[in-house]
Amino acid sequence: MEEHHVLGVDGGGSRTRCVIASLSGHILARGSGGPSNPLTAGFDCAAEAIQAAVEEASRRCGINSFEASVMGLAGTERASAMESLVARLTLPDLGNLKIIGDAQVALAGATGCRSGVVVISGTGSIAYGENDAGETARAGGWGWRLGDEGSGYDIGNRALIAALRDHDGRGPATLLTEKIRGVLGLGDLDELVDLTYRGNMGSEEVAALAGLAGEAAGEGDNVALRILEGAGVELGIAASAVIRRLGLTGGFKLGLVGGVFNLGPLIRMSLERSVRRTAPDCVISRPRFPPEVGAALLAIRDAGVELEDELLHTMEVSFEVLMEASG
Amino acid sequence: MEEHHVLGVDGGGSRTRCVIASLSGHILARGSGGPSNPLTAGFDCAAEAIQAAVEEASRRCGINSFEASVMGLAGTERASAMESLVARLTLPDLGNLKIIGDAQVALAGATGCRSGVVVISGTGSIAYGENDAGETARAGGWGWRLGDEGSGYDIGNRALIAALRDHDGRGPATLLTEKIRGVLGLGDLDELVDLTYRGNMGSEEVAALAGLAGEAAGEGDNVALRILEGAGVELGIAASAVIRRLGLTGGFKLGLVGGVFNLGPLIRMSLERSVRRTAPDCVISRPRFPPEVGAALLAIRDAGVELEDELLHTMEVSFEVLMEASG
Numbered sequence: 001m002e003e004h005h006v007l008g009v010d011g012g013g014s015r016t017r018c019v020i021a022s023l024s025g026h027i028l029a030r031g032s033g034g035p036s037n038p039l040t041a042g043f044d045c046a047a048e049a050i051q052a053a054v055e056e057a058s059r060r061c062g063i064n065s066f067e068a069s070v071m072g073l074a075g076t077e078r079a080s081a082m083e084s085l086v087a088r089l090t091l092p093d094l095g096n097l098k099i100i101g102d103a104q105v106a107l108a109g110a111t112g113c114r115s116g117v118v119v120i121s122g123t124g125s126i127a128y129g130e131n132d133a134g135e136t137a138r139a140g141g142w143g144w145r146l147g148d149e150g151s152g153y154d155i156g157n158r159a160l161i162a163a164l165r166d167h168d169g170r171g172p173a174t175l176l177t178e179k180i181r182g183v184l185g186l187g188d189l190d191e192l193v194d195l196t197y198r199g200n201m202g203s204e205e206v207a208a209l210a211g212l213a214g215e216a217a218g219e220g221d222n223v224a225l226r227i228l229e230g231a232g233v234e235l236g237i238a239a240s241a242v243i244r245r246l247g248l249t250g251g252f253k254l255g256l257v258g259g260v261f262n263l264g265p266l267i268r269m270s271l272e273r274s275v276r277r278t279a280p281d282c283v284i285s286r287p288r289f290p291p292e293v294g295a296a297l298l299a300i301r302d303a304g305v306e307l308e309d310e311l312l313h314t315m316e317v318s319f320e321v322l323m324e325a326s327g
Numbered sequence: 328m329e330e331h332h333v334l335g336v337d338g339g340g341s342r343t344r345c346v347i348a349s350l351s352g353h354i355l356a357r358g359s360g361g362p363s364n365p366l367t368a369g370f371d372c373a374a375e376a377i378q379a380a381v382e383e384a385s386r387r388c389g390i391n392s393f394e395a396s397v398m399g400l401a402g403t404e405r406a407s408a409m410e411s412l413v414a415r416l417t418l419p420d421l422g423n424l425k426i427i428g429d430a431q432v433a434l435a436g437a438t439g440c441r442s443g444v445v446v447i448s449g450t451g452s453i454a455y456g457e458n459d460a461g462e463t464a465r466a467g468g469w470g471w472r473l474g475d476e477g478s479g480y481d482i483g484n485r486a487l488i489a490a491l492r493d494h495d496g497r498g499p500a501t502l503l504t505e506k507i508r509g510v511l512g513l514g515d516l517d518e519l520v521d522l523t524y525r526g527n528m529g530s531e532e533v534a535a536l537a538g539l540a541g542e543a544a545g546e547g548d549n550v551a552l553r554i555l556e557g558a559g560v561e562l563g564i565a566a567s568a569v570i571r572r573l574g575l576t577g578g579f580k581l582g583l584v585g586g587v588f589n590l591g592p593l594i595r596m597s598l599e600r601s602v603r604r605t606a607p608d609c610v611i612s613r614p615r616f617p618p619e620v621g622a623a624l625l626a627i628r629d630a631g632v633e634l635e636d637e638l639l640h641t642m643e644v645s646f647e648v649l650m651e652a653s654g
Contacts, residue, residue: 039524139495145523147488161474168466169568196472197366241496 005063006303007094008296009050009071010105011036013123013204016049017292020057023067023305025314027293027322031057038085039075046073047088054091065093070299072105072291096302102291103128103138109294110255110287112312113301117248118287119239119271121231121260123207125151127238131246139241140234144203150234150267152207152260158227159213160196160206163189166223174223175216183212214263225266232267235260236274243279254279255287288312293319332390333630334421335623336377336398337432338363340450340531344619345380347390350632352641354620354649358384365412366402373400374415381418392420397626399432399618423629429618430455430465436621437582437614439639440628444575445614446566446598448558448587450534452478454565458573466568471530477561477594479534479587485554486540487523487533490516493550501550502543510539541590552593559594562587563601570606581606582614615639620646 005028009018016033033053036046050071058064075081082099103126107118117129125148126141144153163180165171167189181189195201216224239254254275261268272284289297293315301307332355336345343360360380363373377398385391402408409426430453434445444456452475453468471480490507492498494516508516522528543551566581581602588595599611616624620642628634 137496139497142488142491142520143524145484146491146519157472161469164469164473168565169464169572170466170564192473193469197470237497238495245496 004067004303005065006296006299007054007057007066007069008105008292008294008299009053009069009073010102010109010291010295011046011050011071011073012102013037013040013074016053017290018050018053018057019292019296019319020061020063020066021293021296021300021315021318023300023303025300025311025318027296027315027318028063029057029061030292030322030326031055031060036073037075038073038081043081043084043088047085050085050089051091064091066095066299068096068299068302069094069098070105070295070302071097071099072102072295073099074102098298098302100298101128103141104136105295105298106257106287106291107255107294108298109289109291110257111253112288112315113294113297113307114253115246115248116253116255117239117242117246117282118255118257119235120257121151121235122258123152123204124148125154125235125238125258125260127235127242129239129242129246129248131248135246137242137245139238139245144206150231150238150260152210152258153203154234155213155227155231155260155263156206156209158230159209159216159224160192162223162227164192172223175219175221176212176224179212179216180209183209210260210263217264217266228263228266229270231260232270232272233274235267236271239271239275240278243275243282248279248282251281251283252279254282254284256284257287257291261286289315289319331394331630332392333623333626334381334384334393334396335432335619335621335626336380336396336400337429337618337622338373338377338398338400339429340364340367340401343376343380344617345377345384346619346623346646347384347388347393348620348623348627348642348645350394350627350630352627352638352645354623354642354645355390356384356388357619357649357653358382358387363400364402365400365408370408370411370415374412377412377416378418391418393422393626395423395626395629396421396425397432397622397629398424398426399429399622400426401429425625425629427625428455430468431463432622432625433584433614433618434582434621435625436616436618437584438580439615440621440624440634441580442573442575443580443582444566444569444573444609445582445584446562447584448478448562448594449585450479450531451475452481452562452565452585452587454562454569456566456569456573456575458575462573464569464572466565466572471533477558477565477587479537479585480530481561482540482554482558482587482590483533483536485557486536486543486551487519489550489554491519499550502546502548503539503551506539506543507536510536537587537590544591544593555590555593556597558587559597559599560601562594563598566598566602567605570602570609575606575609578608578610579606581609581611583611584614584618588613616642616646
């Protein structure tokens, strides 16, 4: 009997990743492409990026026909947006195709499709969870203008504001001022106004400044330390809101996803302190699988296969082998 | 001997106002026009708005030739922006023309061209001051993306964020949620995302929501009360930074300008508490003159006339008469 396969895709504002896996849980190939959030990249670019990622993976393992496909994509909450995107895809045989939110596939990856919560903090931030009854809840994720508290954007933006407050005497002195001046090549910090409003500094560029906060915190800068601590508290508040609304108790998994958790231990520590008040026994960890593998897991389940521990273990081992092979 | 006259203009993001005064301090006429911040309205519209305001005032008093003119305009910090604007003005005889910042004319109006500090909080916010040595300092005023703490935009934005935090369980319940849903005509608060990012809700529209915070605070809503209190503290911090940098002491005047101070007594109270720590004896009050009269005062001084108390008194009385006449 010929084995059947599934496709898992994770697409966001900066890149797209996919995996092809067998129904028994062997991950056979990976592929990657450019940004595929249709709201920021546009529908044509988003479709092209997905196409490129899938074609790369197909080329590597010789499989381009799928029993089921799951794509986790940012910016496709509205049905019309989803349709516009699907209409542009010219992939041969995606089987039963589902397009869902990027947070959903991240959760599936983080927990291996078990109930639990994932906190994602990259350029933006969101907490998303699911309980045993299949109910879901989210908190945050409202984008850079309406919050995204604790995100890379939020940290970068607070770093900019702290530098201006140092500059005009409203706030304490901070290493961030010189770091920002240096990185952005500003003669005077006043030039930041030009850069932001006339230069249309985007949320990705602001988020890129979060690294400076991590750096300054590492050098003991109090302002930067407070910014990172505050980000952890905010992410903890978002996680706690989801936990409460889903009635999660006991040792469920709380996965932490995204580059913000690489900015030093302080963010995770303050998140943990904040979450422990609501859920003292939850297991806080980095995700078991990346989101694209989470998408593949959901596709396997959609194809009617039970996600038993052995299958998850197979996924884990085959993904590691693949990662090592690609160096 | 024929009497000579001056022109004073105050232009901002929502409107332009001007007065024509004699060198002895009699205000003869007022005029108004549309927005004249060239950064937001464009240079052509800004020039037209100024033109319209001045022509209206000229028509009313029959005077269109000036010894000196002072225009306080937002968004003309750069010399190139100022030149672009002046090149578009076709007013007959402005005499010695000076274009300065909107905060400078507001300060001149608030203090009657004495040393002191003005805190302006409308759509944006800024603190600006001048000491007896003629040194100046500003704090804040970095625009909606980089701060404008304590401004109408800031208050409106915090109201939006508080509603979303109520909505997704991260924050306490607040009357703001229903008020915002009602005013913006949203079926579900999730629609706010569409409105903000795809509808490009501008900073003026966000600032317009500050009124809801004032309303909710008046009804005892704790979240709204905290937002207004926080705004007052922030404006106090900005004023204190300016006071410290200028070394102001004793009974100097601190003028409060802008619509935010009409949102209820709490903002002023918390500003006052915050400022008193730095400057226990300063005199906090609404401005003596509006900014366009401040501009005229500066123009009279530019024409070589000393601004004695009698002249200021003449200004005050003639302005009142004019306001009453225009109903």
